[in-house]
Amino acid sequence: MEKLKNNSVFIRTLEAKILLLRKLTFISLLAIDIAFSIYLWILWTPDWKWTVNQFWKQTGYVAENLNGTITWLRSNPAGLKLNTPVNESLAWFFTYHIYLWTTFIGFLRSDLFFRLISYALIGGFSTFCSVVYDFSQIFFLHFNCFDAYATKLCYLCYYTLSVLWNLVRGNKWNPLRGRKDTVTLDTRQQFLATSLFVILLFIIPTVFVYFVVFRCLRISVSVLQTIIYFFATWPFQFYALGIHFAEKYGFRENSEKLETS
Template identity: 40%
Template sequence: MQVIADNLQLLIEWLMGVPVGLKLNRPLSTVLGKFFLYHLYLWKTYIDIIKPIVSTIIFISSTVGLIGLSFQMALLSDLITMASLHCYCFYVYATRLYGITLHGLGSTLRMFGGRKWNPLRSRYDSGDFSWDQLCVGMFIFSSLLLLLPTLLVYYVVFLALRLCVLFLQGTLRRLIWIINSLPSYSLLLWILGSPSLAGKSNFSKYLCLVNKLNIFHLQATSYSK
């Protein structure tokens, strides 16, 4: 978990600069970077506190998990969830900021079109706006539009991290399902040619005198017998 936090810190510091040559809004990028770095500092402090407890839990779970591979993979999925908790929080923060910005842009655009949201009837109604209100709306729209690329970069980066975590967890869940559904023990016995599984089948034919029907009897025997 410490390695993930250190790499995430390097990523945030890279975003605060000039990522892939993109010229972002420097004040906003600095504020967002310091905000995420502060939360990352809190996460590192939390890791230092719970590290002995987590190590004990992992040791006990790993010892118990020797009885099955699916248990080990489920434990790994839980550890990934716990180790990426701060990544999920950063994704939520970036998503909320990006969503608020898009909502503000949409509201100002509707204001320029002479429409406003009516919360009582839950619909858009026509509205009359004064020149001062339109000037304020233009100022808000221009500010949000200039800040949108910086927020979009942070949103895309943390969204990519979140998708990577979800893909990894989904892969582990699929593997666990395959392991639990596949008859691994019987398949292994069949590959090794175990006498407890391999055998021969005998068919016996009987004639029913009452209904004049042929009755077949199947008897399976193993080589161990």
């Protein structure tokens, strides 16, 4: 329960609003927040069905574009000579996870679920945005998994390549002394280390391409969530900014009024 409380923006903003209700300046910001939510409710309610249908339509476009991106990567894009077996394996792996993501969000396709999100407008626009932010964390969960898979695989390839590079040059890392020691390899060991190094050297560009694609995807999602988070916490940010400027420019009376009113 404590973990849910710490990760949920909705719970944190609701508790913060309750604590700051005795502040007159914050109450005025909250009134603006609620007034905007009422306007949004009046504007949004008549086109409820259209909004929900457009949301799922855009979700379908995202899934199609992701599958299209994977298909584009499988065809050695922009003249990149990707490793075909590794490329095909990664393509099938991520295609299957995209399928799992579309299946997962299919369980969220309920009018009742979206009605509950819209009813958050009763608590103000910031409350609505905090609920949307929490929903986006569930909705984009698999996007973070895509990036985590690609990042771990890319790091593993880079680490193994660096170890093999040192081994080919006759060095190895000594974790006990925290330094590189010289190592002597026989012919078979040298051949095996060199072969693995060359194989991995031709594999890592393919892995890096997938890493770049899914890291860009995660950054795009993070930018969207950052915008939503700003609107979810804007009354607190404006309230803190007002107190900061009041103290910075010496308006002690105004600052004390903001704190005690």
